[in-house]
Amino acid sequence: MPFKIIELENKQIDESKQGEATMIAPKVIGGKKLFLESYGCQMNFSDSEIVASILIDKGFTTTQDYKEADLIFLNTCAIRDNAENRVRQRLQDYKKIKKTKPEAIIGILGCMAERLKSQFLEEEKLVDLVVGPDAYRDLPNLIDQAEHGQRAINVILSKEETYADIAPLRLDKNGVSAFVSIMRGCDNMCSFCVVPFTRGRERSRDPQSIIKECKEAFEAGYREVTLLGQNVDSYLYSGGGLKKEKLTEEQKANSTNFAQLMEMVALIHPDLRVRFSTSHPKDMTDDVLEVMAKYENICNNIHLPVQSGNSNVLERMNRGYNREWYLDRIAAIRRIIPGCGISTDVIAGFCGETEEEHQDTIRLMNEVQYDFAFMFIYSERPKTLAERKFKDDVPEEVKQKRLAEIVALQRQHSEYHTRKQVGTVTKVLIEGESKKSPDMLMGRNSQNSVVVFPKDNHKRGDYVLVKVTSSTASTLIGEAVDLDAGQ
Numbered sequence: 493m494p495f496k497i498i499e500l501e502n503k504q505i506d507e508s509k510q511g512e513a514t515m516i517a518p519k520v521i522g523g524k525k526l527f528l529e530s531y532g533c534q535m536n537f538s539d540s541e542i543v544a545s546i547l548i549d550k551g552f553t554t555t556q557d558y559k560e561a562d563l564i565f566l567n568t569c570a571i572r573d574n575a576e577n578r579v580r581q582r583l584q585d586y587k588k589i590k591k592t593k594p595e596a597i598i599g600i601l602g603c604m605a606e607r608l609k610s611q612f613l614e615e616e617k618l619v620d621l622v623v624g625p626d627a628y629r630d631l632p633n634l635i636d637q638a639e640h641g642q643r644a645i646n647v648i649l650s651k652e653e654t655y656a657d658i659a660p661l662r663l664d665k666n667g668v669s670a671f672v673s674i675m676r677g678c679d680n681m682c683s684f685c686v687v688p689f690t691r692g693r694e695r696s697r698d699p700q701s702i703i704k705e706c707k708e709a710f711e712a713g714y715r716e717v718t719l720l721g722q723n724v725d726s727y728l729y730s731g732g733g734l735k736k737e738k739l740t741e742e743q744k745a746n747s748t749n750f751a752q753l754m755e756m757v758a759l760i761h762p763d764l765r766v767r768f769s770t771s772h773p774k775d776m777t778d779d780v781l782e783v784m785a786k787y788e789n790i791c792n793n794i795h796l797p798v799q800s801g802n803s804n805v806l807e808r809m810n811r812g813y814n815r816e817w818y819l820d821r822i823a824a825i826r827r828i829i830p831g832c833g834i835s836t837d838v839i840a841g842f843c844g845e846t847e848e849e850h851q852d853t854i855r856l857m858n859e860v861q862y863d864f865a866f867m868f869i870y871s872e873r874p875k876t877l878a879e880r881k882f883k884d885d886v887p888e889e890v891k892q893k894r895l896a897e898i899v900a901l902q903r904q905h906s907e908y909h910t911r912k913q914v915g916t917v918t919k920v921l922i923e924g925e926s927k928k929s930p931d932m933l934m935g936r937n938s939q940n941s942v943v944v945f946p947k948d949n950h951k952r953g954d955y956v957l958v959k960v961t962s963s964t965a966s967t968l969i970g971e972a973v974d975l976d977a978g979q
């Protein structure tokens with residue numbers, strides 16, 4: 493049976509909720525009970541659906557109360573220091589359970605498990621199991637070991653694993669939008685980033701299994717799929733297990749790239765919306781933008797993380813593009829998809845960032861006027877290129893001040909974008925009740941703005957046209973209008 497759970501109104505859990513618990517598996521009756529909590533990005537969330545599927549298949553059941561669980565699993569994130577600290581804090585609560593229930597098994601999954609490996613078991617004596625993102629098929633075996641009193645660990649990264657054949661157990665709350673992983677790992681080596689170390693080499697999943705999963709989601713009532721990867725523009729599936737870098741030009745031409753994959757997904761059904769995350773500015777091609785423009789059901793929204801508006805900082809970050817290249821990509825989006833929502837990620841206070849370099853980020857933000865942004869203070873991560881090559885030398889108070897400036901500016905831009913939509917009629921996919929009022933529904937438009945409006949006879953999973961009557965920085969407020977009232 494499908495499970496509908498989690499506390500998750502903002503699906504863009506990627507960065508906004510990094511380090512916060514985003515999902516807790518639902519309650520099912522009978523069998524050994526699993527409590528599963530996810531931290532971090534959408535990929536982790538999607539992995540938890542794989543983990544739940546593997547274990548339910550083996551006869552486990554799930555619970556939302558860790559106190560009654562036989563297995564307590566935390567799917568962790570290592571992206572910034574504070575993400576790890578939150579996991580450690582939470583773990584302190586879970587470990588207490590061992591006093592009354594010594595046989596309970598505590599497992600650490602995901603990126604922090606991969607980063608710390610056996611060190612985790614040494615540091616956290618009460619943890620029984622450490623499993624990296626590519627080792628989830630081994631979970632039943634590892635649990636068995638842990639049940640026999642051994643401390644179990646598998647952090648082997650794979651060059652092939654995509655879990656393509658495992659149908660995820662949907663753990664989302666709304667039953668309307670589903671995450672679908674299309675690739676794993678990352679080969680980019682941005683100097684600040686731990687992900688290549690925690691998730692290994694980039695590999696693309698077979699398109700047929702992706703289409704099958706999206707079709708099944710649609711048939712189960714889902715109306716939106718978000719195709720997930722750390723760098724979706726680099727998706728390339730050649731079949732035959734050949735590595736991308738080893739392909740000849742001819743083999744590449746016979747492979748499936750991201751633009752083609754997205755078109756295949758868009759063709760499943762006009763009522764199935766398609767989103768994707770994350771695009772990388774160095775790899776985003778006009779092909780992808782043209783496919784987006786061609787299909788009404790591919791949402792007009794691109795998350796294009798800039799990180800910094802200064803070319804020297806971008807070079808130190810090893811991002812593979814400079815300011816001009818990035819702005820050219822923004823111009824291409826505006827040209828090919830007028831009115832497309834654009835969001836970004838920004839890091840304040842990267843190694844050696846001067847005030848002038850920071851001001852370039854401010855100027856770039858003013859130029860682009862993002863609809864939305866995730867904004868972070870640089871957090872040095874062990875083993876990354878930046879940790880080895882550069883000094884984390886921007887004082888904490890300067891980082892804070894720069895971040896505050898970035899956040900304040902973004903707020904103005906977000907307000908501007910939502911205000912601009914007042915008076916328009918926008919097509920909304922309803923995700924459920926508004927958090928603030930049971931009489932109101934919430935959904936999103938193509939540009940990914942949250943829209944709230946009175947319930948009337950509308951229900952989750954329906955498309956509705958909403959006339960926007962007012963706005964806040966993050967939300968459009970309006971009322972449903974007749975379907976033939978135009979868009």
Ligand code: SAH
Binds near residue numbers: 572771
């Ligand atoms: N693959 C995605 C991003 C994944 S991590 C991409 O390349 O866009 C999500 C975001 O976390 C990044 O875009 C970056 O802004 C932020 N981030 C990553 N490492 C960080 C670090 N060490 N300190 C602060 N922010 C970081």
Ligand code: SF4
Binds near residue numbers: 682686688722723772
């Ligand atoms: Fe990290 Fe860069 Fe890969 Fe994104 S593209 S996951 S920031 S290394």
Ligand code: F3S
Binds near residue numbers: 510534602603
């Ligand atoms: Fe965190 Fe791993 Fe995602 S480090 S952001 S959970 S890929």
